[in-house]
Amino acid sequence: MSSILQVFTRQGAFFLFAALEVVCLYLIITYNEPQQTIAESSWSLYSGQFKERADVTRRYFSLESLNEQLREENAELLRRLPNAFYTEHIDSVLVEADSLRQRYTYIGAKVVNKSPLSGNITYVLDRGYIHGVEPHQGVINSDGVVGVVTKVSQRHCRVMALTHRDVRLSAGLRKKPFFGSLHWDGGDIREAVLSSIPEYADVKIGDTVETTGYSNIFPTGVALGVVKDTEAQSGDNTLELQVSLFNDFFRVENAYIVRDLLKSDLDQLDTEE
Amino acid sequence: MDKAIQNSIIRFFLLWILQVFFLKQVYWGWGGEIYLQIHLYPLFILLLPLRTPRSLTIITAFILGLLVDWWYESPGMHAGALVFTAFMRAIVLRILTPREGYSIKSHPTKRSLGANWFFQYAASLLALHLFFYYSLEAFTFVYFKTILFKLVFSWVASMLVLLVSVYIFNPEA
Numbered sequence: 001m002s003s004i005l006q007v008f009t010r011q012g013a014f015f016l017f018a019a020l021e022v023v024c025l026y027l028i029i030t031y032n033e034p035q036q037t038i039a040e041s042s043w044s045l046y047s048g049q050f051k052e053r054a055d056v057t058r059r060y061f062s063l064e065s066l067n068e069q070l071r072e073e074n075a076e077l078l079r080r081l082p083n084a085f086y087t088e089h090i091d092s093v094l095v096e097a098d099s100l101r102q103r104y105t106y107i108g109a110k111v112v113n114k115s116p117l118s119g120n121i122t123y124v125l126d127r128g129y130i131h132g133v134e135p136h137q138g139v140i141n142s143d144g145v146v147g148v149v150t151k152v153s154q155r156h157c158r159v160m161a162l163t164h165r166d167v168r169l170s171a172g173l174r175k176k177p178f179f180g181s182l183h184w185d186g187g188d189i190r191e192a193v194l195s196s197i198p199e200y201a202d203v204k205i206g207d208t209v210e211t212t213g214y215s216n217i218f219p220t221g222v223a224l225g226v227v228k229d230t231e232a233q234s235g236d237n238t239l240e241l242q243v244s245l246f247n248d249f250f251r252v253e254n255a256y257i258v259r260d261l262l263k264s265d266l267d268q269l270d271t272e273e
Numbered sequence: 274m275d276k277a278i279q280n281s282i283i284r285f286f287l288l289w290i291l292q293v294f295f296l297k298q299v300y301w302g303w304g305g306e307i308y309l310q311i312h313l314y315p316l317f318i319l320l321l322p323l324r325t326p327r328s329l330t331i332i333t334a335f336i337l338g339l340l341v342d343w344w345y346e347s348p349g350m351h352a353g354a355l356v357f358t359a360f361m362r363a364i365v366l367r368i369l370t371p372r373e374g375y376s377i378k379s380h381p382t383k384r385s386l387g388a389n390w391f392f393q394y395a396a397s398l399l400a401l402h403l404f405f406y407y408s409l410e411a412f413t414f415v416y417f418k419t420i421l422f423k424l425v426f427s428w429v430a431s432m433l434v435l436l437v438s439v440y441i442f443n444p445e446a
Contacts (some may be wrong), residue, residue, distance in 0.1 A: 013327035017360040020335045024356060027342075027349030028409060035412040042413075 067254065071108030074142075075256050078106040083219040086262060104219045106256040107131055109139075112156070114250075121161035121189070121249050123147070127257060128155040138217035138258040143247040144224050145169070145211060146255050157257070161249050162224075163189040170214040171224055171243075173203065179212045182224065182243065189249055191228065194241040201239060203230050209243050216266050218258060277322040277380065277446040285337060288314045293344035296434070301426070306419065309426040311434050314341055314351075315402045318359050319395055320382060320444065323375055327363050334359035347410075354406035361401050369394055380446045383439055395435055396428075403427050 029039045078084065079102070086103040113124035127133050129152045139146040139159050147161040148169075160167055163184040171194055172179030180196035194209055207227045213220030229242035260266075292314040301309040318334050338352030345351060366381070369390060383391040407420045407427075414420070 013331060013360070013363075016328050016331050017356060020331060020356045021353055023335075024338075024349040024353030024409075028347075028353065028412070031348040032350065035409075038412045 067110070068108075071110070071254055071256075074254075075106035075108040078140075078256055079104065081219075083213075083221050103260065103262050105259045105261065106140075107133060107259065109157075109255050109257055111253055111255060114252075120164045120166075121147075122150070122164070123159040123161065123252065123255070125157050125159055125255060125257070126155065128153050128157055130154055132259055133157045133257050134259075136217060137260070138215075139255045140218065140222050140258060141247070141252060141255045144245070145218060145222055146247060146249075146252055148217060149257060159255070161252075162192065162245065162247065163249055169218070170212045171209050172212045173197075173201075173227075174208040174210050174221075176201065176203075176207070178203070179214070180238075180241075182209070190245055192225065192243050192245055194227075194243050195233075195238065197239040197241060199232055199237045199239055203227055203239060203241060205229065209241070216260060216263065275322075280444060280446055281317070281321055284317050284320060285333070288317045289337060289340050292341055297344065299430075306423075308423050309430050310423075312399070312403060312406070312427065312431045313434050313438065315355060315358050315399055316395075316435055316438070318355065318362060319398060320380075321362075322446065323366070323379065323381055327360075330359045330362060331356055350406060350409045353409050354402050357405040358398055358402040362398060365394060365397050365401075369397075382444055382446065384443055384445055391439070392436070395439075396432060399431055399435065400424065400428055403431065 028035045030036070084102065084104040084106075085100040088099050088101050107127050109125035109127040111123050112126045115122045123139075123146070125133075125139070133149060133152050135149055135152055137149045139149060145162050147159045147164065148167055149157050150160050151158040162169075162182075165184065165186065168181050168183045170179060171182035178197050178201040180194050182192055182194045184192045197203065205227055209224045209227060211218040211220060211222040211224065223246055225243040225245040225247075227241050228244045231240045231242070232238075233240050292312075296311045296313055299309075299311050300307045314337060317337060318330065321330055321333075334355040335352055338355035339348075341351040341355075342348050366375075371386065371390065379385045381391075381394060386394075403424050404420070407423045408414070410423075411420050
């Protein structure tokens, strides 16, 4: 018991010492000019650092809305790219600015759910038909084609990734007049197969593969990947190209849904018979 | 009243008067900085009876420090340093405990515990005191070299005055 008391009195002395030192520091800072100056400048220095750190943290919390804003801006910029327009003017020499008609617009969306690790990847995006999303619209991001919208609900839509067995899209070689059909044949999700390229086409390893625009769901010239390997198909005089895709389908976070404003116009051609 | 307590009370006022009226005049320095000051008033804390409660040591140190500060026009600096010295006194005493321990009759004086012991005791506490004081004065460790210079000069001078006064009076308690 006495030892406990002893400890307490010793600690009491320490607390007294600490308290009196605080009082002395207060007196020094309040009444001595040089120390006051030093204290003020260090205070502003440390508080500045603290404020900076707090600001960084605060900005971290606002990243979500910032992303939202950037997605919208990107969608707006994508809308202004040349491949989003349709030239109405017949006269090919004289192109007037107002003869360009907006063909594609984009809806920025965030991936809110992904299917687990498997071949047939699907995503859920946070945009639905109240935002103008419809089935069979294309989805792209900064790395290229992501996939195709399959189902749409009021505020969300489901997207089939390019590496899904059911997706086929028209793709061609950049700056070369050959095109074929791109599909994924299982296996590595970083690769796809571009088939129906004529055998005489001078395809080189490393050529860029892009969308042709013939699918009417993607604009012309959206990058897909590069040619990795060519293989002549016996029998039908075509080449099959192994394409390594640009997109990392497990890392897709932001996507842009492509709306084709001339879709009904094109659909008339298919339904009239 | 106990002789030791009486002596302490007398020393309290005597050292204060000596410090603020006489030793305050003694200083030396160059380049706008004072490098040598004489601090004799810590002798009061040094010579307090061994059985003085630690809290009381700290409180009297605070009061004496404030009184010195009052004349030096540096509120808090001497008080802060002396409170630190008073706090460290118990630790230094524990480190310097003689082999057979402190007897009930022993006082922290030259006469009671010997010149050698007293020199170590006074030297270490005065160094701690001056170091804390000059740290508070600079208020930053950026100019650590200056603090050390001031410490060395003032320590030598203060030790000299302190030892001379202890040898002259050679108090029993």
